[in-house]
Amino acid sequence: MSQLVADYILERLREWGIHRIYGYPGDGINALLGALDRAEGDPEMIQVRHEEMAAFMACGHAKFTGEVGVCMATSGPGAIHLLNGLYDAKLDHQPVVAIVGQQARPALGGDYQQEVDLVTLFKDVAHEYVHMATHPAQIRHLVDRAVRIALAQRTVTCLIVPNDLAAVEAVEQPPHEHGTVHSSVGYTAPKIVPADSEIRRAADILNEGERVAMLVGQGALGASDEVIEAADRMGAGVAKALLGRAVVPDDLPFVTGSIGLLGTRPSYELMTGCDTLLMVGSSFPYSEFLPEEGKARGVQIDIDARMIGIRYPMDVNLVGDAKETLLALLPLLQEKDDRSWRERIEESVGDWWQLMDRRAHEDADPINPQLVFWELSPRLPDNCIITSDSGSAANWFARDLRLRKGMMASLSGTLATMGPGVPYAIAAKFAHPERPVIALVGDGAMQMNGLNELITVAKYWQRWSNPQLVVLVLNNRDLNQVTWEQRALQGDPMYPATQQIPDFPYARFAELIGLHGVRVEDPDRIGQGWDEALAADRPTVLEAVVDPEVPPLPPHISLDQAKHFAQAALAGDPHRTRMIRQSLRQMVDALLPNR
Ligand SMILES: Cc1ncc(C[n+]2csc(CCOP(=O)(O)OP(=O)(O)O)c2C)c(N)n1
Numbered sequence: 043m044s045q046l047v048a049d050y051i052l053e054r055l056r057e058w059g060i061h062r063i064y065g066y067p068g069d070g071i072n073a074l075l076g077a078l079d080r081a082e083g084d085p086e087m088i089q090v091r092h093e094e095m096a097a098f099m100a101c102g103h104a105k106f107t108g109e110v111g112v113c114m115a116t117s118g119p120g121a122i123h124l125l126n127g128l129y130d131a132k133l134d135h136q137p138v139v140a141i142v143g144q145q146a147r148p149a150l151g152g153d154y155q156q157e158v159d160l161v162t163l164f165k166d167v168a169h170e171y172v173h174m175a176t177h178p179a180q181i182r183h184l185v186d187r188a189v190r191i192a193l194a195q196r197t198v199t200c201l202i203v204p205n206d207l208a209a210v211e212a213v214e215q216p217p218h219e220h221g222t223v224h225s226s227v228g229y230t231a232p233k234i235v236p237a238d239s240e241i242r243r244a245a246d247i248l249n250e251g252e253r254v255a256m257l258v259g260q261g262a263l264g265a266s267d268e269v270i271e272a273a274d275r276m277g278a279g280v281a282k283a284l285l286g287r288a289v290v291p292d293d294l295p296f297v298t299g300s301i302g303l304l305g306t307r308p309s310y311e312l313m314t315g316c317d318t319l320l321m322v323g324s325s326f327p328y329s330e331f332l333p334e335e336g337k338a339r340g341v342q343i344d345i346d347a348r349m350i351g352i353r354y355p356m357d358v359n360l361v362g363d364a365k366e367t368l369l370a371l372l373p374l375l376q377e378k379d380d381r382s383w384r385e386r387i388e389e390s391v392g393d394w395w396q397l398m399d400r401r402a403h404e405d406a407d408p409i410n411p412q413l414v415f416w417e418l419s420p421r422l423p424d425n426c427i428i429t430s431d432s433g434s435a436a437n438w439f440a441r442d443l444r445l446r447k448g449m450m451a452s453l454s455g456t457l458a459t460m461g462p463g464v465p466y467a468i469a470a471k472f473a474h475p476e477r478p479v480i481a482l483v484g485d486g487a488m489q490m491n492g493l494n495e496l497i498t499v500a501k502y503w504q505r506w507s508n509p510q511l512v513v514l515v516l517n518n519r520d521l522n523q524v525t526w527e528q529r530a531l532q533g534d535p536m537y538p539a540t541q542q543i544p545d546f547p548y549a550r551f552a553e554l555i556g557l558h559g560v561r562v563e564d565p566d567r568i569g570q571g572w573d574e575a576l577a578a579d580r581p582t583v584l585e586a587v588v589d590p591e592v593p594p595l596p597p598h599i600s601l602d603q604a605k606h607f608a609q610a611a612l613a614g615d616p617h618r619t620r621m622i623r624q625s626l627r628q629m630v631d632a633l634l635p636n637r
């Protein structure tokens with residue numbers, strides 16, 4: 043007998059260069075599980091603890107490799123569990139294919155057990171391509187199209203396979219007759235460059251500008267050298283959106299760091315002081331951190347025309363690949379003689395790093411979380427991959443860490459969901475087992491899912507040629523980011539019933555499951571803690587007991603925020619004395635002379 047549909051799906055994925063699937067079993071995909079067994083590890087299925095994690099890992103794989111990530115789940119509940127991870131991928135424009143089971147075709151429409159209308163369920167998250175197979179002759183083109191569309195449109199696609207269909211004989215080549223589809227494997231990204239006339243217009247605007255600001259996002263990840271050269275030529279500063287954190291290293295004096303609520307003051311000043319904005323591969327959404335309309339002329343480069351001209355009214359919109367477009371633009375950019383703008387930026391960046399230093403070294407009870415990140419920067423191993431969860435860690439990841447050339451970094455940029463820190467790190471280890479990986483995660487996110495995924499780490503880590511995987515847990519017994527958002531944005535006091543979370547022995551838990559654990563409660567031992575974690579012979583949880591009253595201050599505090607903040611304090615925040623003391627310290631630091 044020839045192979046089953048399930049075997050053929052795997053064969054076709056292999057032909058597409060897909061060798062790893064993140065997933066979780068169930069009888070809706072029984073035939074696929076049997077086929078995975080027969081496939082003898084190619085593709086292999088990495089077994090997670092929860093389907094949402096499989097989707098996060100598929101997204102992480104895409105983020106750290108540029109390849110398509112694949113996840114698999116059973117019908118009904120398994121499929122539903124995938125959703126949040128798939129939305130994370132969709133919103134961050136990552137190519138991910140979800141393969142999900144379905145009840146047998148004869149049962150569909152019968153209110154059958156675990157019967158969920160999966161096409162409708164996935165219609166939003168995978169709207170570019172979601173199909174349920176009903177005939178074996180469809181499989182070839184359904185797989186081909188799901189993978190190609192995910193790659194070409196950098197989005198999520200979904201293939202639904204009823205379990206009885208997966209177990210029938212495959213039709214590898216549909217008959218040559220009316221009503222059949224004949225597809226093939228393969229995708230190479232096209233070279234997309236705007237018309238010469240548009241490049242010229244863009245160059246004119248950039249050449250006329252006296253104070254040029256660049257904002258780069260994940261679309262510029264492959265164009266680091268070109269971004270640096272353009273910035274040098276134009277005497278510009280470079281601000282980074284969160285997903286573009288690794289586009290340019292932080293040791294360059296004109297790199298102002300992150301932008302936005304989690305961003306830096308130099309980035310804020312860059313945007314408010316510039317007369318010309320060049321935005322590359324970013325859909326950074328917060329307009330209050332961009333120049334005021336009409337204050338600056340704008341040029342945007344983005345490969346996706348849907349994302350062009352929607353954040354700031356641009357004068358020239360260049361639809362093109364970041365690297366190719368910058369390469370076309372560079373010969374037309376004049377070297378700016380007047381370097382005063384650039385000097386101003388560099389001074390502000392220098393002052394900022396001193397401020398970060400001071401803020402990190404303010405006393406706290408027991409540990410100032412900024413110090414944990416400050417101490418990590420010089421210890422970041424070459425070529426490491428960093429993941430961050432949503433929460434206060436994202437602030438310190440955005441502001442305090444000094445990334446160097448060759449590192450990669452990501453988080454849930456657009457959905458800003460809790461939970462991807464550990465699963466992204468696992469995907470990074472599978473994709474690049476030789477590279478050190480560091481996940482920066484809050485205790486809330488650990489309790490939500492990170493602890494369970496440590497079990498996945500314990501299951502697989504011995505396969506990785508380099509065991510260096512450190513999960514930093516910020517143990518603050520609080521959902522701290524939201525606590526501060528409530529105080530600063532809403533003017534409400536911290537409400538213990540919603541905000542405080544139970545303490546948990548993270549490091550001890552790691553040891554219990556065969557990993558290494560380090561718990562640090564003393565600020566003087568943080569450096570040592572990092573050294574021990576990074577030198578361990580196995581993945582390590584570094585648990586830092588940190589102070590929830592250290593405010594993740596936005597780069598500038600608006601009047602409204604200050605008002606809300608005061609209101610929260612007056613309204614009886616249970617921690618108001620310490621909160622006010624810590625906040626004042628951090629704010630006063632910003633006012634001190636820098637040298
Ligand atoms: C799935 C999900 N639920 C809720 C939120 C809202 N949220 C954002 S950050 C945060 C707190 C995270 O707490 P923790 O992981 O402990 O990090 P901390 O801010 O305390 O360092 C919450 C609840 C979210 N972004 N995603």
Ligand SMILES: [Mg+2]
Nearest residue numbers: 484485486520
């Ligand atoms: Mg917390």
